[in-house]
Amino acid sequence: MTTSELPRRNPGSSGRTCTPPEPRPGAPSRALRVRAAGGWERFMRRVETRQETET
Secondary structure (H helix, E strand, C coil): CCCCCCCCCCCCCCCCCCCCCCCCCCCCCHHHHHHHHHHHHHHHHHHHHHHHHHC
């Protein structure tokens, strides 16, 4: 039984141009969510450091 080889795909752009939808009114923008996530990571690192020094 012979299997035919599948066509090869080149990685990269698919040609589709899709823009993310605009946030609903009152919803935080993507930039704000990214900033908040970064702040939360810093906060958690600070808490972990504080717990290590107390122990």
